[in-house]
Amino acid sequence: MDSRTGETLGAKPIAAGSDEVADLVARARSGDFEAFQEIVLRYQSRIYTFARRLLGNDADAEDVTQETFLALLEHLDQYRGEGPLLSWLLRIAANEVHRLWRRQNRQVAQADATEEEDSISQLPRPEFIAPWRDDPQQLLLRRETATLLDQALAELPEKYRAVFVLRDIEGFSTEQTAEMLGLSVANVKVRLLRARLMLREKLTRYFGDPDQRVSPDHPHT
Amino acid sequence: MTCEELLRLINELVDGELDLNLAECQEFAEHLAKCNPCQVVVDNIRQTIQLYRAGEPFPLPREFQARLLASLRRRWQERFARESESSSQASGS
Numbered sequence: 001m002d003s004r005t006g007e008t009l010g011a012k013p014i015a016a017g018s019d020e021v022a023d024l025v026a027r028a029r030s031g032d033f034e035a036f037q038e039i040v041l042r043y044q045s046r047i048y049t050f051a052r053r054l055l056g057n058d059a060d061a062e063d064v065t066q067e068t069f070l071a072l073l074e075h076l077d078q079y080r081g082e083g084p085l086l087s088w089l090l091r092i093a094a095n096e097v098h099r100l101w102r103r104q105n106r107q108v109a110q111a112d113a114t115e116e117e118d119s120i121s122q123l124p125r126p127e128f129i130a131p132w133r134d135d136p137q138q139l140l141l142r143r144e145t146a147t148l149l150d151q152a153l154a155e156l157p158e159k160y161r162a163v164f165v166l167r168d169i170e171g172f173s174t175e176q177t178a179e180m181l182g183l184s185v186a187n188v189k190v191r192l193l194r195a196r197l198m199l200r201e202k203l204t205r206y207f208g209d210p211d212q213r214v215s216p217d218h219p220h221t
Numbered sequence: 222m223t224c225e226e227l228l229r230l231i232n233e234l235v236d237g238e239l240d241l242n243l244a245e246c247q248e249f250a251e252h253l254a255k256c257n258p259c260q261v262v263v264d265n266i267r268q269t270i271q272l273y274r275a276g277e278p279f280p281l282p283r284e285f286q287a288r289l290l291a292s293l294r295r296r297w298q299e300r301f302a303r304e305s306e307s308s309s310q311a312s313g314s
């Protein structure tokens with residue numbers, strides 16, 4: 001089966017398939033393990049990928065995935081069907097990731113009061129500026145694109161990667177992202193801008209057309 | 222407006238949060254209309270986000286898939302054993 005059916009846009013609510021999910025949840029609540037398993041199979045790769053991107057290693061991503069579905073199992077009654085189940089699961093997963101970061105004493109979850117000013121005044125300057133040779137639809141058809149995207153994302157410092165994954169990949173709002181990471185809205189905005197600029201730079205080096213490269217110092221008329 | 226100043230407003234532009242009535246936004250539009258490098262940077266960023274949003278999730282490692290379902294099944298059995306125990310105690314003899 002395709003575990004991605006109807007839920008490809010993450011936190012954005014999607015009508016398609018939601019009745020089906022509500023039905024699976026209802027059956028799971030009444031003790032039907034097959035229905036519960038169907039929910040797991042449907043969302044497991046989304047949760048695993050989310051955790052894997054944030055944490056950067058398999059073992060931690062597996063732990064977070066397992067904890068997330070164990071939490072679903074224990075709290076099936078608390079899911080009221082108000083938002084998409086995927087958003088609910090992603091929030092649980094984000095909590096688990098956060099707990100892991102705190103335990104490992106990572107800086108990702110630490111807000112930095114001076115960060116806003118500091119990094120706004122030293123944004124990374126775009127260097128390789130060129131239109132891409134192909135548009136995103138064409139690029140997505142190529143197998144190597146996924147590898148390049150994962151590689152570029154993995155190379156970002158963790159604190160920028162986390163914000164990019166929540167905001168741009170999973171579609172959470174700036175406020176939700178701030179709450180999930182325990183950061184201020186201002187911190188999230190600055191980190192997101194830096195993440196976007198860094199990824200743009202990396203991807204344009206892969207996908208940009210060197211013959212159409214323009215200089216950042218191009219004089220204005 | 223300089224390229225540097227425009228760069229700081231890129232989030233608002235890309236996320237559609239710029240209020241086009243503000244004088245600053247007019248400056249922004251004017252800059253963008255005549256600065257090719259900035260246009261290309263904005264396009265590149267939009268395409269970058271579009272690519273990541275459309276990307277496919279990774280499959281679970283096969284060995285983990287089996288382990289995950291086994292551990293969930295075990296916990297499920299414990300949970301429903303617990304519930305039926307407490308409900309049979311409640312309905313008691």
Ligand SMILES: [Zn+2]
Binds near residue numbers: 224252258
């Ligand atoms: Zn410019």
